[in-house]
Amino acid sequence: MGVKVRIPTPLQRLTGGKEEVEAQPGRIIDIIAALDKEYPGIAERISEGGKVRRFVNIYVNEEDIRFLSAENTAVSDGQEVSIVPAIAGGRI
Amino acid sequence: MGFTKALKCRECSREYPVEPIYVCEFCFGPLEAVYDYDGIKKVLTRETIAARPRTLWRYKELLPIAGEPQVGLDSGFSPLIKADNLARILGVKELYIKDDTVMHPTLSFKDRVVSVALTKAKEFGFDTVACASTGNLAHSVSALGARSGLKRFVFIPASLEQSKITASVVYEPNLIAVDGNYDDVNRLCSEIANKHRWAFVNINIRPFYAEGSKTMGFEILDQLGWQAPDHVVVPCASGSLLTKVWKSFKEAHKIGLINDLHTKVYAAQATGCSPIAAAIKSGADVIRPVKPDTIAKSLAIGNPADGYYATAVVRETGGYGEHVSDAEIIHAIKLLAATEGIFAETAGGVTLAAAKRLIEAGKIDKNGSTVICITGNGLKTQEALAGHTGEVHHIKPNLASFEDVLAKIGR
Structure with missing residues (x-):
């Protein structure tokens, strides 16, 4: 089954235009490393020194990983990962 | 011609052309408009500004538009x-x-940002504008978008109070109620923005907005x-x-x-x-x-x-x-x-x-x-x-009843 990872537009150039890619279950930081093997350049764009960049939000099944275990959040079979650039709030 | 030179990443300073993009492709940092201040200095003086109508557009050279303002021509210059x-x-x-x-x-400062965002959306040739909002932004996109003839998609959390829904839906946008909270709506919108060529004011138009x-x-x-x-x-x-x-x-x-x-x-x-x-x-x-x-x-x-x-x-x-x-x-x-x-x-x-x-x-x-x-x-x-305002004085429709209350109020 694997893990489905949604790729935002700015990174789709690296995935050959693919909006969704598959990964093996594991910690977020491992998934990023695995993606980078297949699509070189992804890791340095969304992370720096093993930390997710300040302006990148990552969600596992709709929950922000900052509320889970950040880079060490475990993602299991069948879960979905979204990589979303930080955007301005439109609430106010 | 406007004075916007480029969009520049606030994190790594890479420059990009003036397009409906909002993050640096390299580091995901936010993009910001940069201007030709020497050029602006020559035309935008206190005197030029004072001679213009009292709207937010009297400082237009310092806003990221290429042509003339198109939306919100009566907005701004609040007291x-x-x-x-x-x-x-x-x-x-x-x-x-x-x-x-x-x-x-x-009736909120969002009319400022939306005036600029929708003018820019028109310059980019979009016919549809969109936003994720629970209130003021939704009202502003709905209203200013109506007047400027743009199609509008407004995304809200489904749990929103009726009074706030009315203040948007009266302008007849396409109002989409999402089963989730505001953060869910925002996340969904950034994914929709990947798929549809719309001007999301707080996503792909954000550097201008x-x-x-x-x-x-x-x-x-x-x-x-x-x-x-x-x-x-x-x-x-x-x-x-x-x-x-x-x-x-x-x-x-x-x-x-x-x-x-x-x-x-x-x-x-x-x-x-x-x-x-x-x-x-x-x-x-x-x-x-x-x-x-x-x-x-x-x-x-x-x-x-x-x-x-x-x-x-x-x-x-x-x-x-x-x-x-x-x-x-x-x-x-x-x-x-x-x-x-x-x-x-x-x-x-x-x-x-x-x-x-x-x-x-x-x-x-x-x-x-x-x-x-x-x-x-x-x-x-x-x-x-609710429950925190001053009291209302109830009286019978006669002078005596009023005088009773007046005595209680104590003046």
């Missing part, structure tokens, strides 16, 4: 009120309220006779307004509209959602996201996109941050109404209550001039005051 009654109570010498409760057409907030700052300087105030207190949701008010002051200084700039910038938040104020107070470098719980819903962004930059502005200028309880917010809304006759929404209560604390703590100098930015109208958040 700057000298608040002497309130100043007496707070014990300060010189106090002003920048009053965006009366912004045309939807955000610049509209500068007009609040330009107006403050203009209305003070091109003097910068000693202190300015700004409410923070994403933190964008605060950073842009400061940017406007720096730009006005750079092109010679003001001669001296020494303003300290202060961030106001509700305690139930204070990631920016908390970072300022603790001296932290990182913004820790929170799950919001406050009556100031228009400021309830738990993961503020510009939080880092807002914190940096406050530090750079020697200002400070403060957060206030729901009870203080209600008290401040009532105080502003009773002293200056201005009915602000909950965000306005946050800003005034934070200013009050900052004054009492000596963080804001009582002898200096202070501007408090009030961003939206209280008629939009009346439910927050």
Whole structure:
């Protein structure tokens, strides 16, 4: 089954235009490393020194990983990962 | 021709052409408009500005448009009120309220950013505009988009109160109620923005949209006779307004509209959602996201996109941050109404209550001039005051009954 990872537009150039890619279950930081093997350049764009960049939000099944275990959040079979650039709030 | 040279990444300084893009492809940092200030300096003087209509577009050279303004031609230039009654109570010498409760057409500062965003959307050739919002932004996109003939998609959390839905749906946008909270709506919208070629004002049009907030700052300087105030207190949701008010002051200084700039910038938040104020107070470098719980819903962004930059502005200028309880917010809304006759929404209560604390703590100098930015109208958040307002005196329709009450009131 694997893990489905949604790729935002700015990174789709690296995935050959693919909006969704598959990964093996594991910690977020491992998934990023695995993606980078297949699509070189992804890791340095969304992370720096093993930390997710300040302006990148990552969600596992709709929950922000900052509320889970950040880079060490475990993602299991069948879960979905979204990589979303930080955007301005439109609430106010 | 406009004066916007490029979009530039705020993190790594890579430059991009002026297009509907919003993040750096390399590091995901936010993109910001950069201008040809030498060119602007030659055409935008105090005299040119004074000869123009009193709208937000009188500073158009400092806004990221290529042609003439197309949307919000009657928006902006809200009153700057000298608040002497309130100043007496707070014990300060010189106090002003920048009053965006009366912004045309939807009674909040969002008409500033949306005017710029929709003008830019038209320049880019979009026929559909969209936003994720629970309130003021939805109202503004719905209304200004209607007048400018754009198709509109407005995304809201399904749990939103009926009164807020009515204030958007009356303009007949496509209103999409998403089964989730505001953060879910925002996340979904950024994914929709990947798929459909629409102008999402706070996503792919964001670098342009955000610049509209500068007009609040330009107006403050203009209305003070091109003097910068000693202190300015700004409410923070994403933190964008605060950073842009400061940017406007720096730009006005750079092109010679003001001669001296020494303003300290202060961030106001509700305690139930204070990631920016908390970072300022603790001296932290990182913004820790929170799950919001406050009556100031228009400021309830738990993961503020510009939080880092807002914190940096406050530090750079020697200002400070403060957060206030729901009870203080209600008290401040009532105080502003009773002293200056201005009915602000909950965000306005946050800003005034934070200013009050900052004054009492000596963080804001009582002898200096202070501007408090009030961003939206209280008629939009009346439910927050339920059970907290003064009493109504009920009488029979006769003089005796009235005289009885008058005696009780005691005058």
